Amino acid sequence: MLRLKAQNKYWLTCTQCGYETPNFWTWFDQNQQCPKCSSKHSEVSYNRRYQRLPRIMNRVNDSFWTYFPFLPLLRRRHIVSFKEGAIPVERWGFLEEFAKKEFNLDIKVHVYRNDLNGGTGTFKDIAASLAASIFSEIGINQYCIASTGNSATAYAKYLSKANVNCSVFMPEDTIGTSEATITSYGQQVFKVSGDYARAKEIAAGYAKIHNIPMSTGNIDPIRVEAKKTMVFELLRQMDKFPDVYIQAVSGGTGPIAIDKGIREIKSIYPDIKNPRFMLVQPDGCDPMVSAWEKAEVEGFPEGFEKNYPIIDNPKTEVPTLATGNPATYPIVAKLVKESGGTFLRMRETKLLSIGKLVAYEQKVIPGPASSVCLAGFFLALKKNKIKDGETVLINIGEGPNRAPYYLEQMVNTSQLVSKVEECSPHFIDDFRKELWDEVLRD
The missing domain is CATH 3.30.40 (Herpes Virus-1)
Structure with a gap:
């Protein structure tokens, strides 16, 4: 301390x-x-002088803590890290080839691989690392958080390493692996009867009764400061800053942080601007998409961003995106509108199809929220939201280790046999065609 x-x-x-x-x-x-x-x-x-930033980008980067001068921690000795934030931005050629073949677009498609983060393999690790480090520095030893899964898992791990007690409040339908992971780090879980909104309500009451700090959610300055470093990493790794940014959205810290990061470095990168934000929700929990569609029909009247529906107890196959009350929509919707972007709705019946296709073509198995995000790419093409010559960034959130139930559903070619005569060779090209047909079928 x-x-x-x-x-x-x-x-x-x-x-x-x-x-x-x-x-x-x-x-x-x-x-x-x-x-x-x-x-x-x-x-x-x-x-701080931001003229130092380009020199810092040229260093060997093993975590987002490379950007320590532009993070709100005073002493490096308080850093709590599992080597998160320095993850690769990959070119995914099969998506580029699809855009060229089906839409005659020459585009570059990059994917930001949060599943390779060193903590829990999610987009939440950098925020948890910064939080644990700040808590260590200022002497916080109790904390509480409401979460649908990924944030709680990350905070539980990092705060445990910092010897900070963390109480986690989760909806009752949260996947069991998240609960097991959190408790294995010595943190406690309260499963709340009801949805995420109810979990937040109970957590707030707990925080008030016991005078314990609670995560303020997507506008938490700690989360935003950690995630803004994605802007630095994109500048470091990409030849051109993206024109289009695609992400599955529950609350929206990603675009909020990108906007903050870009504004912060305008003095040395005056030409950089927000990409067109294209934010994707599954049809099982899509309040932001519904609000956007209504505003679009009405011509985006003044104050449109303040009008959004609340979905009680959303029923979705992607529990990490089950935020029925999108309190940050007023902030996120304005960013999307100003950037020329949009909100997209994907059908959850396509979750497995997208996952299996990406696993086959790229040899990367996405988690369910990542599949929602990747579906957004196909939707954006179909709706003519991507232009010829543009650079697209797809920010995927987690791998299958966070959702083993999803991975189990991806079994496709296994057969039960009792004798060798029942076995015959297969042809992988037939499998490939089947996968593409599933994804493209309306």
């Missing part, structure tokens, strides 16, 4: 009224909100 609270590396500024909070000690003393207007949305600013 660092006892000296005076520092000049960073401060937090309220996005509503401009009030400045000097550090994270004070931020948590204020119950993670602005004392002037009560807004929970503050952003971190730095007293």
